[in-house]
Amino acid sequence: MARKTPPNGNEHPTSTRRIGLSLGADLCWPACYEQILAELDPVIRWNGEDVRIACERVTIEPFNLRQPCSYDMVLDRLTHWYATSREWIKKAILMDDLYVLNNPWSVQSMEKHTSYAAMMRLGMPIPETWMVPPKAYAPHEDLRPTLRRYAKLFDLRRVGTEIGYPLFMKPYDGGGWRGVSLCRNEQELLSRYEESGTQQMHLQAAVDGWDRFVRCIGLGAQTHMVRYDPDAALHDRYTMDRDFLTPEDARILRDTTLTINAFFGWDFNSCEALHSGGTWTPIDFANPCPDSQVTSLHYHFPWIVLANLRWSIFCTVTRRPMRRTLDWEPYLAVAAEQDMPWPERLRAYGTLAEKHFDVEAFEAFCAEHLSDLDEIAWSFFGSDRARDAIRLKVSALFPAHEVERFTELFFQRVQQWRADNPPNKA
Ligand SMILES: Nc1ncnc2c1ncn2[C@@H]1O[C@H](COP(=O)(O)OP(=O)(O)O)[C@@H](O)[C@H]1O
Ligand SMILES: [Mg+2]
Numbered sequence: 329m330a331r332k333t334p335p336n337g338n339e340h341p342t343s344t345r346r347i348g349l350s351l352g353a354d355l356c357w358p359a360c361y362e363q364i365l366a367e368l369d370p371v372i373r374w375n376g377e378d379v380r381i382a383c384e385r386v387t388i389e390p391f392n393l394r395q396p397c398s399y400d401m402v403l404d405r406l407t408h409w410y411a412t413s414r415e416w417i418k419k420a421i422l423m424d425d426l427y428v429l430n431n432p433w434s435v436q437s438m439e440k441h442t443s444y445a446a447m448m449r450l451g452m453p454i455p456e457t458w459m460v461p462p463k464a465y466a467p468h469e470d471l472r473p474t475l476r477r478y479a480k481l482f483d484l485r486r487v488g489t490e491i492g493y494p495l496f497m498k499p500y501d502g503g504g505w506r507g508v509s510l511c512r513n514e515q516e517l518l519s520r521y522e523e524s525g526t527q528q529m530h531l532q533a534a535v536d537g538w539d540r541f542v543r544c545i546g547l548g549a550q551t552h553m554v555r556y557d558p559d560a561a562l563h564d565r566y567t568m569d570r571d572f573l574t575p576e577d578a579r580i581l582r583d584t585t586l587t588i589n590a591f592f593g594w595d596f597n598s599c600e601a602l603h604s605g606g607t608w609t610p611i612d613f614a615n616p617c618p619d620s621q622v623t624s625l626h627y628h629f630p631w632i633v634l635a636n637l638r639w640s641i642f643c644t645v646t647r648r649p650m651r652r653t654l655d656w657e658p659y660l661a662v663a664a665e666q667d668m669p670w671p672e673r674l675r676a677y678g679t680l681a682e683k684h685f686d687v688e689a690f691e692a693f694c695a696e697h698l699s700d701l702d703e704i705a706w707s708f709f710g711s712d713r714a715r716d717a718i719r720l721k722v723s724a725l726f727p728a729h730e731v732e733r734f735t736e737l738f739f740q741r742v743q744q745w746r747a748d749n750p751p752n753k754a
Contacts, residue, residue, distance in 0.1 A: 342371075342378040345644045348386040350404040350413050356622040356721035358385070360633045363713055364705050368637075372645050372697045379645050391416055397424035401644040403636065407432045408617050427643050427650045429548075429595035434654060435616045438592050439501035441530065443614040446591060446656075450663050451673055452584065453609050455533040456491050459500060460484065464526050487531060488517045494534040499527050503615065510534065535609050538602040540572060544585040545598045545618055545632065548639035549685040551582045552631050556600070563734070568627045568744065580608050580671075583678030588613045590681035593654050595639065622718050623725055623734070626741040630709050630749075637701065642693050648686070703751040710746055715739050 349358050365383055372379045386402060388410075397420040406413040407430065414436065420426035441459065448454050461479060465471055488495065488511070497520050498508040507527050511517040521529070541556045543566070555569040573581070585599040588610075598618035601610045620636075622629040642648070662668070662676045682688075694701075708714055719735040726734050 340373070340376065340378045342380065344380045344382050345400040346398060347381060347383040347640055347644055348399040348402040349383065350386040350402050350406050350417070352406050352410065353724070354405055354620065355724060356717045357620045357629070357633050357636065359717035359720060360630075360708065360714060361636055363717075364633065364637060364701075364708050365641075367704050367708065368698075368701055370641065370697065372641075374645050381641060381644060386413070388412055391419075393419050393423070397426050399426060400647070401427040401429075401640055403429050403640055404432070405617055405620075407435045421650055421652060425650065427648055429640070429643075430597070430616045431593035431595075431651070431654075433652075434593045438614060438616075440498075440503075440612070440614045441500040443588065443592070444530075447588065447610065447613070450587070450591075450659055450677060451670060453607050455535055455609060455611065457530050457532045458487055458491060459528070459530055460487060460521070462526050462528050463521055463524050466526055484518060484521055485514050488514055491531055491533050493517075494536065496532045496534055497521065497524065497529050498532065500530050501528070502612075532611075535602040535604050535611060538604040538609075540603040541600070542573070542581060542603070542608075543598050543600050544581045545596075545628075545635075546585040546589045546594075547596045547632070547635035548642070549586075549682070549687040549690040550635045550639065551585050552628065552635065553578060553581055554628055563623060563626065563737070566625055566628055568741065570748070577603070577608070579678075580674065583674050583681070584608065584610055585613075586681035586685060587659070587674070587677040590684035591654070591656065591659055592616070593651055595643075596636075621721055622738050622742075623721050626738045627745050629738075629742060630705060630745050634701065634705050637705075638694055638698060639690075641698065642690050645697070646689070646693065651684075706746055706749070706751045709742050714742065718742070 349361070351358055362383055365381065370381055386399070399420070402417060402420070404413065404417055407417065414432050417426070417428050417432050421428055421432070444454050444457055460482070493514075494510055494512045495517070496508060497511055497517070499506060502508060507524070507529075509520045511520055517531075541558060542553050543556045544551055544553045553573060555567045555572045557565055557567055581599070581601060584601065585597070588599055589595070589597050594616040596616065596618060597613070598615045599610055599613040601608045619625065620632050625632060658680050659677055662673055662680070665673065668676070715735065718738050719731065722735045722738065723731050
């Protein structure tokens with residue numbers, strides 16, 4: 329531990345805590361995160377110490393399971409597909425008390441299917457969902473005897489009739505619209521199933537006639553709701569609409585998102601919900617490495633950068649303990665209160681989730697220690713450095729002749745965010 333003498337002459341022990349960014353294809357948000365953090369360069373008085381923050385990118389290399397971990401917190405975007413980083417993180421949580429967003433065991437084992445079942449159990453209005461055995465199988469020596477003995481011949485048409493049309497066929501562990509298809513009638517259902525190969529599929533009743541589609545991003549104690557247009561071009565799906573939710577709608581979506589995230593131990597995740605006939609129906613809420621790129625978030629991009637900064641600084645400085653195991657019992661106890669009307673039950677889950685995420689302590693921390701952050705970020709997002717960070721991502725995704733046009737488009741949308749969110753209100 330180093331010691332420094334602050335300008336006023338008072339001497340306080342100083343320590344530096346280290347944040348690691350475990351990244352893959354991410355380019356734009358880490359570039360912004362790092363530059364804003366460097367400019368903020370916080371010195372936060374915490375438990376008698378002056379705490380500073382250092383940040384670096386985690387590299388991939390051989391590791392001894394007993395070697396110490398040099399980070400206090402890691403923000404990880406690789407666990408869902410890159411094993412070496414995931415396994416290093418697991419060992420660091422178990423052996424070195426590392427705090428990680430997100431809990432790698434929970435990300436690895438909790439796919440869409442688990443999230444549907446768990447939230448049905450809590451009483452959420454999830455659409456009727458069936459699982460069907462796959463159309464085809466990878467070779468396995470026990471396959472034939474197993475299927476011959478136990479697989480019951482089934483009539484897919486009867487399942488379709490039971491659910492009703494239209495319905496969606498989608499992989500039980502889906503993501504990024506892979507293998508999702510709309511079946512408007514029996515013929516389409518049979519054809520899509522024929523084409524589904526070895527994928528393990530759900531059939532889910534379509535939420536028909538919805539009037540609003542919202543993606544609610546949760547990052548620790550923070551939530552942000554975006555009106556989503558699934559039919560628009562990729563870069564226009566997150567709309568810039570404002571004021572599309574009543575306070576009651578916003579409360580429902582925040583409680584829903586925080587409940588899911590706290591239940592599964594996900595510090596960041598996004599929850600998709602459709603509004604139809606007065607009900608918000610969550611349809612896709614196992615996204616624990618949510619899209620954070622400027623090329624899709626554009627106007628909302630500064631929000632995610634700021635939310636990442638606030639939550640990771642809070643967790644690091646306060647040494648928020650990593651919750652290694654999940655605790656479902658309090659939620660199941662509320663679920664058992666069958667006489668409690670649904671709005672009250674959802675509020676009760678939301679209250680448990682807010683406790684899990686230390687909402688009050690987090691907000692007090694931000695007010696006391698991060699009061700400069702909004703202004704610094706607001707200026708940064710108007711600068712050429714922000715434009716360069718946007719160009720980095722655009723160059724990786726767009727053909728050369730479109731790079732300047734799209735860089736400018738996304739930069740201008742970020743400027744719109746600045747106009748709508750001056751620092752004193754951000
Ligand atoms: N039950 C449903 N009702 C209406 N639309 C749905 C439903 N399920 C999926 N969709 C549509 O299909 C898209 C992709 O399905 P989703 O469950 O979000 O899968 P993914 O995890 O691949 O994003 C959704 O964004 C939505 O537009
Ligand atoms: Mg989705």
